[in-house]
Amino acid sequence: MTLTADATTDFTDSTELGYLLHKHPDKVQNFGLSVGSATVFYPEAMRESTCVALILDVDALELGRSLPKYSPGEFALGRYLNDRPYAGASLLAVAISRVFKQAMAGVCTARPDLPDRELPLRITLPSVPCRGGSGLAAELFGPLGWDAQTTPIPLDPEVAEWGDSVYVDLTLTGTATVAAALRHLYVLLPVLDDVKHYWVGEDEADKLVRAAGDWLGDHPRIELITERYLKHRRELVESVVDRLVPDATPSVQAPRDPSLGELRARAVLAELKVVGAKTVVDFGCGEGRLLRELFADNTFERIIGVDVSSRALDSAQRRLRLDDLGDRQRARIELIHSSATYRDNRLRGFDAMVLMEVIEHVDADRLPALVRSVFQESRASTVVVTTPNSEYNELYDGLAADEFRHPDHRFEFTRAQFQDWAAEIDGYDVRFEGVGPMDDTRGTPTQLAVFTRREDTV
Structure with a gap:
């Protein structure tokens, strides 16, 4: 510079x-x-x-x-x-x-x-x-x-x-x-x-107010600036906007609202409840967003969190405070270092498997390996998959038409592409749902598929 x-x-x-x-x-x-x-x-x-x-x-x-x-x-x-x-x-x-x-x-x-x-x-x-x-x-x-x-x-x-x-x-x-x-x-x-x-934590919100307090409140792109500067942490964004624009009305602009993650988790939990799943594997569990919700519900008797990143598993263990649990509760949940693209016999025999915002992080030529591992080898009764709907991307503030939502995404399916991919998976029936605000032309920001294994599948 x-x-x-x-x-x-x-x-x-x-x-x-x-x-x-x-x-x-x-x-x-x-x-x-x-x-x-x-x-x-x-x-x-x-x-x-x-x-x-x-x-x-x-x-x-x-x-x-x-x-x-x-x-x-x-x-x-x-x-x-x-x-x-x-x-x-x-x-x-x-x-x-x-x-x-x-x-x-x-x-x-x-x-x-x-x-x-x-x-x-x-x-x-x-x-x-x-x-x-x-x-x-x-x-x-x-x-x-x-x-x-x-x-x-x-x-x-x-x-x-x-x-x-x-x-x-x-x-x-x-x-x-x-x-x-x-x-x-x-x-x-x-x-x-x-x-x-x-x-990014509360101290970063304070830094933003100190550095930009004299001009940010009047900036026409205040929402974009605060959301990106604070890594889309909605509670921090709202605290800064409240301090700089006391009379501001809450934003209703949904595409970049991090609460979409909460909506996804709720939708997945609802689907698991519908099928009566008692044992669940969360592939790509990350720091434990969904695991925390699963563990809070005692109807889920056994929960496995799986991730390729050992750092993610360490973070999930701290976030869930597993070391502080009693023996009975600790027996309900386990974290495993593994991948959705490799066979792992430890993951067979579960009622349900979840891949929440996972498949888009897998190289396209590795998707057949994921299908083989999750659907053909592990053979859960139900598999719930969520992934971005690329048609909705043009509604995102500040996202170019040819950009993905995350720099590590290898692809992002349109609704038709996702349905075509899901229809090719043998041995399962599938239905589709939308998650997030509905646009008449572009659908919802997240698309969800529920795969149910056919009883006659060997």
Whole structure:
């Protein structure tokens, strides 16, 4: 990232930018971060124009260690092999807050007259994830006074038919105080990406209010900004909106509402109740969202949570507090490290199996292996499957037409594709339901299938 300030009649010597940033133009300075290091230097420092550069060097091993115990849908090496070292997103935002902390706060003891002065600034970021189309940058930065110019970066310059990637070369031009410019970047870079590399809790909501409290309440995209910045945690989003917009009415915009996950869990539980299942396997259990609901209902006598990620299972064990349970209750639930695409004799003979938002994380050429393992080998009486309905995606705020809802999704079925796939599974009858708000044309955001094994199936 580079930030360039030009001299004005009120700011005759642009090298005074060094006072505002607390970084001397004649020095190269290095700063240690939890995931690597940041370097600050001045490619240009002249009276007429001064440019400061911030270079982030990400240590993949340190990043892998610092990530939360589990990220839904991650593949085995995803925390080590990813775009974080090359993309200006949440890691760059953290570096900005670490390196330019005093500048963001508008503190300059050496020249207290400088922080309140607005400067003509130009900020360049050569690779920024922009999930939602390149125009999203203008929608976010434009209301704050910035002219946002984006150049989409192709997936491969040599293969034009592959089209553009989700990354853009972003240039922001405008007049602002340095403190305001840095705070805008700190908040909006992770929003453009819609991914954060660290846990988001109540303290993150407080940070958002501190960094954006003077402008976010009036921003036309406040809902998108708060939802993405806070990783779509609805309770945190509502707390921030209530603080910044006291008279705001609750949002009824459903497509990006995290409560859809609760609706899915309730729909699955209802189907298990209808068939009278007593023993249940939850494939891809993750951190235990559905397991918690199953365990709270004593009609489920035996519950197995299965996941390919040992970190996810560790997190589920802590979330469910299994170590604190008495022997009788502890015997009801078990966590197993396994996969829906491999045969596992421990999973035979159960009343029901659940794959809630799982199949879309499996490579298409591995789906036959999943069908063989779940339906032909394990042979549960009932199998409940939920998956996104790709037709509904265009209703999502900020999601481009050709984007998936999660970066780890290998595909997303339309309703017809899902029904065609389900109809090819031998030995089971299937019916379909919708989960979430209904759109007359596009259906519901989640589609659900209930497979019932035929009694004559050997």
